[in-house]
Amino acid sequence: MSVANVLQTAQDQVNQILEAYKARTINRVFLVACGGSSALMYPSKYFIDRESASISAEVFNSNEFIYRNPGTLGENSLVILCSHKGKTPETTEAAKFAKSKGALTVSLMYVETAPLADESDYIVNYSWAPPGELDPHPEIANYAILYRLTMGLLYVKEGNKKYEQLLASLPHLDGIMKSIKTNYTAPGKEFAAAYKDESVIYTMASGSNYGIAYSFAICILMEMQWINSHAIHAGEFFHGPFEILDKQMPFILLMGLDETRPMEERALKFLKEHGEKFLVLDAKELDWTGVDEEMKGYLAPLALNFILRVYAVELAAARNHPLEDRRYMFKVPY
Amino acid sequence: MSVANVLQTAQDQVNQILEAYKARTINRVFLVACGGSSALMYPSKYFIDRESASISAEVFNSNEFIYRNPGTLGENSLVILCSHKGKTPETTEAAKFAKSKGALTVSLMYVETAPLADESDYIVNYSWAPPGELDPHPEIANYAILYRLTMGLLYVKEGNKKYEQLLASLPHLDGIMKSIKTNYTAPGKEFAAAYKDESVIYTMASGSNYGIAYSFAICILMEMQWINSHAIHAGEFFHGPFEILDKQMPFILLMGLDETRPMEERALKFLKEHGEKFLVLDAKELDWTGVDEEMKGYLAPLALNFILRVYAVELAAARNHPLEDRRYMFKVPY
Numbered sequence: 071m072s073v074a075n076v077l078q079t080a081q082d083q084v085n086q087i088l089e090a091y092k093a094r095t096i097n098r099v100f101l102v103a104c105g106g107s108s109a110l111m112y113p114s115k116y117f118i119d120r121e122s123a124s125i126s127a128e129v130f131n132s133n134e135f136i137y138r139n140p141g142t143l144g145e146n147s148l149v150i151l152c153s154h155k156g157k158t159p160e161t162t163e164a165a166k167f168a169k170s171k172g173a174l175t176v177s178l179m180y181v182e183t184a185p186l187a188d189e190s191d192y193i194v195n196y197s198w199a200p201p202g203e204l205d206p207h208p209e210i211a212n213y214a215i216l217y218r219l220t221m222g223l224l225y226v227k228e229g230n231k232k233y234e235q236l237l238a239s240l241p242h243l244d245g246i247m248k249s250i251k252t253n254y255t256a257p258g259k260e261f262a263a264a265y266k267d268e269s270v271i272y273t274m275a276s277g278s279n280y281g282i283a284y285s286f287a288i289c290i291l292m293e294m295q296w297i298n299s300h301a302i303h304a305g306e307f308f309h310g311p312f313e314i315l316d317k318q319m320p321f322i323l324l325m326g327l328d329e330t331r332p333m334e335e336r337a338l339k340f341l342k343e344h345g346e347k348f349l350v351l352d353a354k355e356l357d358w359t360g361v362d363e364e365m366k367g368y369l370a371p372l373a374l375n376f377i378l379r380v381y382a383v384e385l386a387a388a389r390n391h392p393l394e395d396r397r398y399m400f401k402v403p404y
Numbered sequence: 405m406s407v408a409n410v411l412q413t414a415q416d417q418v419n420q421i422l423e424a425y426k427a428r429t430i431n432r433v434f435l436v437a438c439g440g441s442s443a444l445m446y447p448s449k450y451f452i453d454r455e456s457a458s459i460s461a462e463v464f465n466s467n468e469f470i471y472r473n474p475g476t477l478g479e480n481s482l483v484i485l486c487s488h489k490g491k492t493p494e495t496t497e498a499a500k501f502a503k504s505k506g507a508l509t510v511s512l513m514y515v516e517t518a519p520l521a522d523e524s525d526y527i528v529n530y531s532w533a534p535p536g537e538l539d540p541h542p543e544i545a546n547y548a549i550l551y552r553l554t555m556g557l558l559y560v561k562e563g564n565k566k567y568e569q570l571l572a573s574l575p576h577l578d579g580i581m582k583s584i585k586t587n588y589t590a591p592g593k594e595f596a597a598a599y600k601d602e603s604v605i606y607t608m609a610s611g612s613n614y615g616i617a618y619s620f621a622i623c624i625l626m627e628m629q630w631i632n633s634h635a636i637h638a639g640e641f642f643h644g645p646f647e648i649l650d651k652q653m654p655f656i657l658l659m660g661l662d663e664t665r666p667m668e669e670r671a672l673k674f675l676k677e678h679g680e681k682f683l684v685l686d687a688k689e690l691d692w693t694g695v696d697e698e699m700k701g702y703l704a705p706l707a708l709n710f711i712l713r714v715y716a717v718e719l720a721a722a723r724n725h726p727l728e729d730r731r732y733m734f735k736v737p738y
Contacts, residue, residue: 104640104643105643105644119475122475122476126432128460132639133610133639133664133666134611137610137666138454138663139663140454141454141456141457142457142458142460160639270604276467277471277472288645289644292644292645293644293648294647297648298648299634300621300632303465308439309438309439309442310622311622311626313628313630313732314627314631314632315731315732329471329472329473330467330472333467340738344736397647397649398646398674399647402677402678404642404646
């Protein structure tokens with residue numbers, strides 16, 4: 071398929087879902103997944119939280135969603151789920167559960183057929199590339215599709231124009247990602263050389279960027295590198311976690327472009343005063359030409375995520391620990 | 405004051421707030437605080453999530469709340485805040501911000517006068533004792549007061565009878581806490597001897613217990629003991645974090661009595677199969693006589709929290725690292 075056709079196919083799936091939104095009342099959005107797929111829900115929650123006075127959003131781990139059994143889940147709920155291969159059993163169960171409560175279920179996945187698809191009202195297939203590699207279609211990658219679905223929701227239901235800004239801005243992601251690959255590979259090697267022997271590396275962020283810090287901590291560092299980690303919220307940092315900081319303790323601080331940036335700046339000031347071993351990844355360093363001013367805060371996490379993936383590849387190489395190595399995942403029963 | 409008078413004074417404050425609930429529409433509850441005060445909000449969110457079809461609840465760090473500026477915050481919102489000494493600047497700002505949006509603001513604190521009190525419509529003073537010491541009035545300690553306010557909300561607004569079960573059950577907490585002090589001090593010493601040299605200790609829980617795991621990780625281990633930590637959600641564990649587990653990696657697993665217990669049991673099974681160094685604290689081991697069957701899941705986190713505080717005192721003693729030692733908190737500008 072040509073690039074234009076690939077993009078149109080995904081947008082056709084999105085458009086069909088926006089039509090489905092119109093057919094019902096929606097006052098509640100549940101963003102339901104596990105691990106890395108859950109992490110990618112955070113920016114969309116941030117968007118809905120900020121932008122809507124009548125629709126509220128929750129992020130839940132799939133099993134937590136089922137066992138917690140939220141009282142507000144019902145016919146006026148939209149449940150968006152995600153599983154890369156559509157085979158995460160808890161997430162398929164969560165889709166079934168949501169449907170049993172009358173909710174509209176929409177699932178994101180990379181594959182075209184999967185158990186999760188069978189249990190969902192609608193699906194969208196996103197584009198994907200392995201860590202560090204350029205996605206041929208970043209504007210329909212997972213985070214971007216999720217924004218299409220959530221900004222699209224407020225567009226359809228409340229006339230929120232951010233969706234139009236999103237569609238105008240997403241085509242510029244390709245250039246941003248390419249420049250990251252070009253400009254951040256060498257710094258990634260330096261990071262890898264400097265941090266390869268660390269047994270703990272903390273990540274830190276706030277607002278729309280927190281999910282990226284969470285994803286890097288649990289999926290890259292803990293899962294793929296067996297390095298101890300924790301995603302610390304940049305505001306919570308000052309109420310306990312900062313006491314762990316000394317000149318040797320490694321931190322990665324993400325600095326985004328959204329309204330919560332003052333919290334990340336406050337953390338940076340403290341790291342500079344009391345730490346020594348920290349990496350700052352600042353979305354301000356990127357060229358955002360063409361991206362709508364109001365979209366920068368929402369799209370910064372996508373760029374920061376790709377920088378971290380470039381760094382992850384270099385870290386794995388420097389440590390001789392392939393990102394694919396697992397002790398348990400898909401290898402033992404759990 | 406006699407015990408009866410102390411309890412009545414707190415309940416009078418609560419009753420006044422329940423009256424204030426009646427005077428307005430409330431469809432949204434924001435639970436706003438920092439660090440340990442934020443951790444104590446989680447069980448009340450779990451309660452509202454499960455029990456109400458029309459009122460939804462959010463937990464936000466105070467600055468995240470302000471900068472995120474939720475669109476659903478307004479005249480129909482109840483904002484409950486907490487700061488132990490009522491002097492956390494972000495939380496005082498958050499109260500001011502919430503009031504500027506027309507919300508009803510209720511603040512919990514240990515002290516009677518404080519900046520946070522000045523910016524709140526109502527306050528409640530909770531009872532408190534240092535880590536590991538018996539609170540003379542556990543039924544009006546912070547978590548219990550919060551339940552009075554949130555279960556009281558659904559009682560007043562929706563006729564939910566859990567509030568009556570709560571009031572009938574809380575007097576039994578005193579006996580439970582005393583038996584914990586008696587029965588868990590020796591195991592706490594064993595734990596301390598076995599874990600005192602660890603540089604990382606993870607905590608894990610789900611549902612109403614997750615906040616307790618978070619509190620122990622960030623306030624006790626990171627802040628008061630400078631031990632690396634992270635509160636891992638027992639459902640998320642299997643989607644990344646579990647890869648960090650080997651025979652040497654220390655975990656503390658909390659097992660509560662709520663509907664999410666199957667997730668904690670799944671984590672236990674995995675720890676038994678693939679780990680060796682883990683502590684399990686199971687609320688089932690306690691004598692819940694007198695506590696309403698439907699309250700056990702909600703009150704288990706309070707008991708687990710106290711067990712962990714008893715253990716914290718022993719850990720600090722074994723490590724010769726007083727719980728009061730700080731590098732930065734209240735000592736340097738931040």
